[in-house]
Each structure stands twice: as structure tokens, then as C-alpha cells.
Amino acid sequence: MKNEQCFDFQSVSPQMEVERAVAELRFGRPVIMRDCDRRIATLALDCVSPSLFDQFARATDNRHSLYLTEERAGRLGIGTVCGIAVPLAGRSFDDASRLAYALGAERPVLWEAADPLVAATAELARLALLLPAMVAHEIDADDNRFAACQSLDVAQLKASIIARQHFQQVVRTRVPLKDIGDADFAVFRGGLAQKDQIAIIVGNPDLSRPVPARIHSSCITGDLCGSLKCDCGDQLRNGLAQLKAAGGGVLVYLDQEGRGTGIGAKMRAYGYQHQGLDTIDADAELGLASDHRRYEAAAAMLGLLGISRVILHTNNPTKIDGLRANGIDVAGHVRVTGTVTPDNVNYLRTKTLRAGHTLELEKLIAAG
Numbered sequence: 001m002k003n004e005q006c007f008d009f010q011s012v013s014p015q016m017e018v019e020r021a022v023a024e025l026r027f028g029r030p031v032i033m034r035d036c037d038r039r040i041a042t043l044a045l046d047c048v049s050p051s052l053f054d055q056f057a058r059a060t061d062n063r064h065s066l067y068l069t070e071e072r073a074g075r076l077g078i079g080t081v082c083g084i085a086v087p088l089a090g091r092s093f094d095d096a097s098r099l100a101y102a103l104g105a106e107r108p109v110l111w112e113a114a115d116p117l118v119a120a121t122a123e124l125a126r127l128a129l130l131l132p133a134m135v136a137h138e139i140d141a142d143d144n145r146f147a148a149c150q151s152l153d154v155a156q157l158k159a160s161i162i163a164r165q166h167f168q169q170v171v172r173t174r175v176p177l178k179d180i181g182d183a184d185f186a187v188f189r190g191g192l193a194q195k196d197q198i199a200i201i202v203g204n205p206d207l208s209r210p211v212p213a214r215i216h217s218s219c220i221t222g223d224l225c226g227s228l229k230c231d232c233g234d235q236l237r238n239g240l241a242q243l244k245a246a247g248g249g250v251l252v253y254l255d256q257e258g259r260g261t262g263i264g265a266k267m268r269a270y271g272y273q274h275q276g277l278d279t280i281d282a283d284a285e286l287g288l289a290s291d292h293r294r295y296e297a298a299a300a301m302l303g304l305l306g307i308s309r310v311i312l313h314t315n316n317p318t319k320i321d322g323l324r325a326n327g328i329d330v331a332g333h334v335r336v337t338g339t340v341t342p343d344n345v346n347y348l349r350t351k352t353l354r355a356g357h358t359l360e361l362e363k364l365i366a367a368g
């Protein structure tokens with residue numbers, strides 16, 4: 001007898017719609033964000049060519065505007081809660097880019113407070129790991145110039161959030177690690193617009209007790225290349241060593257480059273740090289909040305490994321709160337430090353003073 005299982009090729013889940021919209025934005029195509037009665041055509045400035053920017057201006061009869069987040073508006077000297085919309089008529093691509101993320105850009109003379117539907121378009125850009133500066137224009141229901149563009153209801157964006165918790169384990173296999181010994185690498189697939197992520201199980205942790213665990217955000221520069229600008233590489237290796245010393249544990253390695261902003265934004269922010277901004281102000285200059293990381297994925301991956309209680313190896317109270325908010329019992333925490341260098345001391349100081357990290361920095365400096 002034939003397999004009678006029926007696939008519904010007609011329906012599309014909110015997650016699929018969001019992932020499609022994210023792909024379109026990254027491709028440099030306009031996306032329509034809509035609610036019950038309005039439709040906003042939008043492009044991510046970070047991912048368009050000057051000619052497409054001009055094409056969008058023509059298609060909107062120059063009535064387009066630039067959405068900037070609350071953080072970017074703040075850096076331009078404008079306080080708002082939902083960000084601002086700046087009319088773009090007469091402004092070139094370079095001019096708009098300067099306004100969106102250049103250091104020392106002039107405060108715009110004309111602007112208005114943005115509404116939540118426009119602000120939601122920036123949420124898509126964040127998922128796409130693009131800077132949240134959106135070229136946008138409200139279009140009429142009968143305007144068919146954007147008919148071929150992906151359209152997303154803001155309710156679908158909200159409904160897709162549930163996908164952040166859905167993961168499955170794809171494979172688990174042994175990898176011997178230098179100085180650590182045998183570890184298992186478990187690969188997880190799922191979430192919203194995320195790559196496959198891994199958990200590294202060191203030794204044989206006792207799952208009936210709080211499990212030593214580290215939630216580590218990816219850092220290509222530090223983890224992979226030994227960058228001296230942060231402490232990530234040291235924390236990765238010291239974290240694994242601490243888990244081994246504790247009799248086994250789990251390191252969840254999350255797809256969260258640049259505190260969840262992506263390597264492009266992180267490198268742009270490094271450029272501003274070279275010009276004197278600290279790590280938080282540099283991100284704000286790009287329209288980003290101080291930390292875009294979320295912890296549904298980490299909690300889901302721990303859950304799939306049978307872990308519900310942990311001793312967390314971190315200096316970051318937000319990670320503790322994030323895991324707790326997602327149902328993981330954090331029974332205690334242990335610090336994980338790295339070497340203080342002339343290149344990372346300001347970064348570590350900012351983490352302590354502005355992000356509340358429990359680093360005993362002066363002791364570390366004295367010890368170094």
C-alpha cells in the first residue's frame with residue numbers, strides 16, 4: 001500500500017514567511033510589511049546598491065524615508081522610543097548611508113517619530129544580520145509596483161517567534177580535543193534564521209545534578225584567530241578546561257557573532273572603536289542595542305541533552321537571566337576569565353561598568 005501521508009504544500013508557516021523575507025532583504029530586494037490596513041515597502045540600506053536605491057526612490061515618487069532605530073536617533077541627538085523616519089527626497093545613497101551609520105553625521109532637520117509597523121521592518125533586518133536602517137514607504141493597496149515582492153504580515157513576524165524554541169539534534173559524535181580529551185559534538189538544527197549550532201559535551205557529566213555549563217557566543221576574531229581585542233578565545237579554552245576540571249559539562253556554542261549582530265556589524269563597530277568609541281556606543285552608532293542575544297536556543301539545546309539544571313560558567317548576569325527566563329534552573333555560577341591585554345582592557349572595563357559583568361578587572365590587571 002502506498003504511503004498515505006499527506007504533505008500540505010499549500011500552506012506556509014509564519015516562520016517560513018519570515019525566513020523568506022529575510023532572504024529577500026539579504027538579496028537586496030524590497031519586502032512589504034503589512035498589518036490589517038497598511039503596507040510598507042522596505043529595503044535594508046545595508047544591502048542595496050546605489051542603483052537599486054535610486055530605483056526605489058523613483059518607484060515611490062521620492063516620497064520614501066529612512067527609518068533609524070531609537071539607538072541611532074539617540075546618537076544623532078534625537079530621543080524617541082520607536083525610532084525616527086527621515087524624508088529622503090533629494091538625498092543620495094551616500095547621503096542616506098551617512099545618516100544611517102556614519103560617525104559624526106549631522107542631526108537631520110526634518111524627521112518624525114516612526115510608528116511600530118515601520119519599526120518592525122528593522123526587526124527583519126536584525127534577523128538578516130543587516131544594519132537596522134530601512135528605506136521605507138507606505139504604499140496603497142492598489143499599488144502594484146511592488147507586486148512581485150515578498151509580503152509579510154506583522155502578525156506573522158510575531159507568530160514566528162515560537163520557532164526560536166524549536167530545535168532537533170541532527171548528529172552527535174566524538175571529537176578528541178587538545179588538553180581536554182574526549183568530547184562529544186552534538187549538532188542542533190532549528191530556530192529562526194539561524195545556522196546549525198553545537199553543544200560540546202566534555203567527559204560524562206552527571207545529569208542528575210546541576211551540570212557545569214558554559215553558553216559561549218561565537219567570536220570568529222577571538223575564538224578562531226586569537227584576537228587580542230576581546231577575551232573570547234581565552235574564555236572558550238578556559239571554559240572547556242573548567243568543565244573538565246568540574247568532572248564534565250557542556251559548552252553550548254551559539255551562532256551569536258558580535259553579540260547577535262553578525263560579523264559585518266561587529267567589524268564596522270571595531271572601526272568606530274579604533275576611533276575612540278567604546279563597544280556599546282560603537283554599536284549604538286550603527287543603530288544597534290547593547291546586546292541582541294537571546295537564549296531560547298541555548299535552553300532548547302540543553303533541554304534536548306536532558307539538562308534542566310546548570311552551574312553556569314560566565315561573568316554575564318544577562319546570560320543567567322536569559323536561561324532562567326527560558327526554563328533552565330541556574331543553581332549557581334562560576335567566573336570564566338581570560339588575559340587582560342592593552343588591546344582588550346577598555347572592552348573589559350566597558351563590560352564591567354556598562355553591561356554589569358562580574359569581572360574583578362582590577363584584580364585581573366594586577367595578576368597579569
Ligand SMILES: Nc1nc2c(ncn2[C@@H]2O[C@H](COP(=O)(O)OP(=O)(O)OP(=O)(O)O)[C@@H](O)[C@H]2O)c(=O)[nH]1
Nearest residue numbers: 216217218219230256257258259266279314315316
Ligand atoms: N558587537 C560587538 N560584539 C563583540 C565585540 N567584542 C566581542 N564581541 C562579541 O561578544 C560576544 C562575547 O561572547 P561571550 O564571551 O560568550 O559573552 P560575554 O557577554 O562576554 O559573557 P561571558 O563570557 O559568559 O562572561 C561574542 O559574540 C563576540 O563576537 C564588540 O566590540 N562589539
Ligand SMILES: [Zn+2]
Nearest residue numbers: 219222230232
Ligand atoms: Zn571576542
